[in-house]
Amino acid sequence: MGVVLLGLVAIAGIAAVVFLNRPQFGRLPRGERKERIERSPNFRDGEFRNRQATVMMTSKGEWWRTVWKFLFREDAAGVRPTKPMEVTRTDLKALDANQELLVWFGHSSYLVQTAGRRILVDPVFCRAAPVSFVNRPFAATDAYAPEDMPRIDYLVITHDHWDHLDYETVVRLRERVGRVVCPLGVGEHFEYWGFEPKRIVELDWDEEAMTEEGFRVVCLPTRHFSGRGLRRNRTLWASFLIDSPTQRIYIGGDGGYDDRFADIGRRFPGITLAMLENGQYNEAWRYIHTMPEYLGRAARELGAERIVTVHHSKYALARHAWDEPLEHARRLAERDSLPVxxxxxGEVVRLGN
Incomplete structure (x- = not known):
């Protein structure tokens, strides 16, 4: 009996190693990239750190309870819509590339066109988890595929969590992407997946790059974490500011509220469009996702001319009602008179010049 048990344990161990070594999990930084990471002021004691002390989960054992709920418990009432979502099917390839516009695909995936360039942010069109039965999209929200995308000038990735960096999506887009813009360390995944290093613009917080004449990308902090496997925070998480000849766009990424919004608003006045996280929040992880009571404050401190909230309406990663973030956004517009x-x-939003 003991021999059989040991054999089963060995088989399970081998299966786990094989599973975790699938290409979907990416690869931890190595070589010159790892050396660059170790020189970063944001990397200490073997991992990236938020600038403010940040507790991942506010109660002991909450992390593993959360994982258990995702894997083995039914969704709570109201966290998923009871009927298919309304989705607009836009022919993205037929859009005039010179028009200033935004198309949101649910959760944190969206396409921005500005000054004749197409920017695709955190596209997840295939799978938002390492296994198919976790993070299932709401009915009808999986209406877009990688092949529906036009040629992309800049693929922007805010961090390497599965609901922001989808292996199958980016591999299927690989030949139609000009450059990848990502935080420090995330470029390792893209090289492992066949992207040429010269096409990767990889930045630490407060670093910037002129990607071409008239286009500047600034990597900015956020308050979150990273990781696709068992080891966290070996790659950086970030927000980005993109200066084009016609728009100043803030890509907020994921993260709990802190003083970065006021700082960014002061440093970069005249933001024309801000994409802010609104959804998948919970009191247990209030420091790493934006709680509803801080959303309006973040928006006011940025001072953007136009705000679109994301991180909702496609997946149930938290226990709140699926449409609760929509109500928060509506209140910001109607009660607080914010430009939401x-x-x-799939709807086309015209940004104007």
Whole structure:
């Protein structure tokens, strides 16, 4: 009996190693990239750190309880819509590349066109988890595929969590992407997946790059974490500011509220469009995702001309009602008179010049 048990344990161990070594999990930084990471002021004691002391989970054992709920418990009532979502099917390839516009695909995936360039942010069109039965999209929200995307000038990735960096999506887009813009360390995944290093613009917080004449990308902090496997925070998480000849766009990424919004608003006045996280929040992880009571404050401190909230309407990663973030966004617009735009999935939003 003991021999059989040991054999089963060995088989399970081998299966786990094989599973965790699938290409979908990416690869930890190595070589010159690892050396660059170790020189970063944001990397200490073997991992990246938030600038403010940040507790991942506010109660002991909450992390593993959360994982258990995702894997083995049914969704709580109201966290998923009871009928298919309304989605607009836009022919993205037919859009005039010179028009200033935004198309949101649900959760944190969206396409921005500005000054004749197409920017695709955190596209997840295939799978938002390492296994198919976790993080299932709401009915009808998986209406877009990588092949529906036009040629992309800049693929922007805010961090390497599965609901922001989808292996199958980016591999299927690989030949139609000009450059990848990502935080420090995330470029290792892209090289492992066949992207040429010269096409990767990889930045630490407060670093910037002129990607071409008239286009500047600034990597900015956020308050979150990273990781695709068992080891966390070996790659950086970030927000980005993109200066084009016609728009100043803030890509907020994921993260709990802190003083970065006021700082960014002061450093970069005149933001024309800000994409802010609104959804998948919970009191247990209030420091790493934006709680509803801080959303309006973040928006006011940025001072953007137009705000679109994301990180909702496609997956149930938290226990709140699926449409609760939409109500928060609506209140910001109607009660607080903030310039919030609420596009439907696939709807074209004109940005103007």
């Amino acid at each position: 735009v609420m596009p439907g999935i």
